[in-house]
Amino acid sequence: MLEVALTRVLSVMSWHHFAYLIISLAFLGFGAASTFLSVSPRFSSPTLDEGLVGKYALAFCLTTLFGFAATTKVHFYPMDAYYYGDYSNAFSLLMLYVIMGTPFFFAGVCIGYLISRAGEAINRVYFSDLVGAGIGTMASLVGINHLGVEATIYVASTAGGLVALIFSLAEGRFRLRLGSAAALVLSVLMTVLAVRHEIFPTYFPPEKIFREALRPHYYRWHIIARIDVMDPVSLSMPFGGALSKAYEGGPMPTVRVIWQDGSAPTGIMYVPNGDLRRVPALGYYLQAAPYAVKPNPSRALTIGLGGGIDALIALYHGAEHVVGVDVNPVTVDAVKNRYADFAGRVLNRPNVELVVAEGRHFLTTTDQRFDVIQLSGVDTYSALSTGAYALAENYLYTVEAMESYWEHLADGGILSFSRWLFTPPRETLRLVVIQLEHLRRMGIEHPESHLMIVSGGMPDGVWAETLLKKSPFTQAEVAAFRRWADYMKFDMIYDPYEMRPNVFNEVIRASRSEREAIIKRYPYNIKPVTDDNPFFFQFYRWRSLVSPLESGGGYFIERLPLSLAVLLVSLVQILLLSIAFIIGPLLPRGGQLRAVRHKTRVLTYFGSLGLGFIIVEITLLQKYAVFVGGPIYSMAITLFAILVFSGLGSLMSQRFKDSPDRWLKFIIIGLVGAVACEVVFINYAIPRLMFLSHAMRCGVTIAALAPLALLMGMPFPMGLRVTQRVGETIIPWAWGVNAVTTTLGSVLCVLVSMQWGFTVSLVAAGAVYLLGLAVFSPVVRAMYKEA
Template structure:
């Protein structure tokens, strides 16, 4: 009877709704965590969701007397409804608990985080129960059911992007919560569960109405549902708030405030001019900040821009065509105009930042975009440069990290993709013969690790382009800020502290004597220091890096990474070796203190998920031992664990790689997850009519094809991506889909084929194997980042391949014929 009922289309719609909402809520949580806590906690949202999903499966396994076959449909409807209700409960609870920034230093702070995560896991537990029941109670339909599961997840990934652009994250939570409630309506329809259906209808209507009201309410404190606790403090009212799928942008400040003397990173201490400006702050996910500047249409109020260390490139290359990567509040665009450059193209990845600059606060910012010399483009900087068939006299990249990547422990790949050997090669290759590339960053006096790595990047990229003596093409200018902030980030106040600002200049051709003379004159007039030039260096470290000599003593004495990042290991802001995690001295060195905290969180999380996976294996296995079934179950255990771990490792490594190729975080998220999940769903559906007697031989043939596809992608994929890197976006998306879809098709066959065989002989253990698959996925989501950080993206990919090889060995050990009793 169960098998016939599940074939109803409404049940397929129900599982589609539940899995779509599961992935949507997971993505929304990453955005909320990025704002209410630190970036590195946002990453943990992935593991929290998988943790809850696995617990749900284990509950079905351990309590068969509650989750009886006769009540399967009832529990499917009930858990779907509970999922929607718990989404709201968990979000409201999370927003009621202030985030304590001293995690690791306080037992109470640690407890608050654990409590928050346990609460947020509750909706995923309900989702896990629902999906586990559907996939394990109807083995004859597992192919099409698992297909509906994966396709629902893929569509959820796709739908959350417009949802987050149309409204804000708190409102998105309401809309996401309504989806499983709708699923409960489909599960309960015509089955006599009128109570569940009526409650689901009421909640659906209320949630949708709440979403509409919250969306239509103007920005500010009047919104009924908004983020309250941000970085452990109650957030003050903002002038304007924007959300999209990868950031939250708020504009703060009063445009009517009186004018004041300008302040800017890298402004010369010698500047004594009369410029007066008004400024408003654009804050990106709490940590990143940029400023809108109003000079009241008086160029004299922008004279200070001629005394910034970051603008030294304009002094050396007047009358130039300029490309600015990272427009922000428009300061670099305004600077280029003040220096009377010929043309300016400004590229900014965040459409909401551009909306603030060119629409909502355009008059305040001086309508920079209306100047005929200025073109503003919404795009990812590196990707835009790569696609250009023209060269520029100046390419400028100033502070395009805003501490976000550092606070994420280099988990944020969008910014890191700008700082690799391959990206620097692209910038330099798109310079004219007189062209110059300018990149500015904070300079920490005691250990300027980021500027060291920039210098190494410059050397390696120039060397790869055939330059015999890169040292003659480089110069570094430093401004001693003199501010008294603590170096790094104060986790209790959220304030940033740093020492100085440095600008690295890279010339397409060797710097001339006139270039060096002009640079030294500009430095002298503004009290800047020439740290490096073709005429020499202020210290041995910069000279050795600029001439390709290893810093043996520095690397031996300090646990830092000086190697130039590459596309296969693009973690520019991850500068600390593992042995430096518990080195107290490292907390005194700028962004390393932030990096340490982020990596510790990753380490704690990795330890926790390993323990969790071990418990998921050991506790049920003890029951198998008592039943003398452990030997029979071991191949199945190894199989489902390996395919869960391998799937997640491969998904994460491909996403990391294609984020660089596609040039936009949204594209990578949507293309990789959507394509992988949809193709896997189609692959699962193709197994629906494979009889159990033929499942083993059919599976081995399909696994052989999958391994061949893995090898083709690894050996030929990088060349393919490099060849099409300059193509238009639709072509690059098509190439990415073409790489992912064949692998996804065969990866999607693994789970239903395995479950078909295990259900034949050990049906009661099916929920455990589904839980094991989830537990290994939790481990894989963390392990993928750990491997990529400490080795490379390729290493993470090869680990996934090994997992599938182990799965094949386990699959081959499955019994061919049904067990006889």
């Protein structure tokens, strides 16, 4: 729960790239705790000391409670270091590490100590640990959405205070009882207060100047993003497009800007008395491009509704029925209810349907066909709550997504995207490459006749609108579109009937082999992305870290290879902190380890378990996202199922405690087989099960994950039982190595998935498990042969 909440906090205080570093801190905190348990003399007694559990639970409670207050006071400017070469705030980053990492250390001490003293009950304790993690994941979703992130953090603190009080009552010392009771009461009080009002407001960095420039009228936390709605202002901000220069001198629309995590703006437009004719700017937006070809459409769909401007544009241009889809229920509520009067209740009309859903998921639940499908600037600036990725994966821009949109276009329907153009082009250019790959798969002989692209300028860059038509554009349609673009003072980039000297014409009119050659030599990565490798926004190649490319246009954060930089920073951070806090403290005891037989095999085994488990968990979390309805549902269902059933697997493994030499190899081989079955099921069965209702999909997901997760929970406790026979000295090292590889795996999974796709990640995880089995099997045989 705490880990998820802090990820949300860092997403606001910095950028989503940096928020993922919290996952490393959590794992390293637990790893450092296992080392501390092994070197601290106070934990040397073989019997459980309830007072020690109470003390460290109390420490977790207090560091969580006061750590959040301290976090909001540390001003960290992440962009200064990379963008300006200013490393003066490195101390602030170190402070954040210490403040945020300390509660995980104390929690790790409590859990590790209880497991180490569990004896024959180790399976039940490990089961409780995993099930508790699953429940915490679900609780974090509910807590952040309904209580807010600050109150959720205090709920985690309250849990620590409750544990401290329970163990202090068993221990019997009055001071510990009093301190635990006081901490518990304080945590509950802070939780209640934080539900109604921010006690310690979250800090926004200077580079998020947009949010700080305006006064917030309303805010609300959600697991997807924090939403800040501002007081009304008159401005020309295009919100995923551009306002025509032909409109210069016209009245600027009045808008309530909505910021998501302090950036990624959208807006609710003021419509006096619900009369769209009194907002003439709606006729001059770049996002109106499809209506120049398809006026008065019967049905229009906007994915990424935001503040509803795309829906207003559709209605302004005569759409008879409009469907607006947005993944964030807070945004939809703001448009439909809280600020409905401000928007003239236009989006409350009977011919407007607002849906809370992930865009791809919505399309699998409807058989409607649309004349226009519009996506304007829909992206993933907000950190995914899983903390799993340092890159923004987006399933709205894959080849499979284009196929889904295509199926829901009416005859002659138009699919319209608004994305940054950049100099040199990359976002819009990659989008075009993806659409060309989709058309190739559909068997379209002349894809060049299905596309048109137009661009519009902004003070800080250029947006482009890409139109993909289900049937070829006619000469009359192209002529009408050119006239519209000329009148609006937009620039035509591509149309089927005129050759223009730019990379878009070169790519679109090229043969398949010629296009592949262009993609290969292009300075940016513009290869088409698929659901197996959905990193649309990862344009940079590794060499760009040492030789940055010149770039213009767009939001400045997109001009930097930040995602790659964060991956490298994460790797270096994990290695250094692991040496300092996990391996380092154990080195003085290295002499004891030298005498232990099979130490290399034991440590390799536990390292393999940590690496394999985290890769499988993260990969399946992503692979089921579209099927169950988006990353939030995937977290609530997939992650919960993996953790709970792994806990049950740990409990079931107690049946094999006396004969792991007989069963362990079959369990791991079965686990690898289950991974292979998941690969086949995800890639071949799931696409054919999209017709199922949401409830049935969730049931199918749980049923598909259960066998694998049960097996994933068995090797660790069974390995610990074997290791106890090898020698108690090596057990802390086994815990430490497992923590290090689990942390490394969260980054390595990204690297493998980014380069080769999620399927390869799962195959790699299976190979890691087999490696662990091959290395550890001789140890198991030796220990039980001797017995």
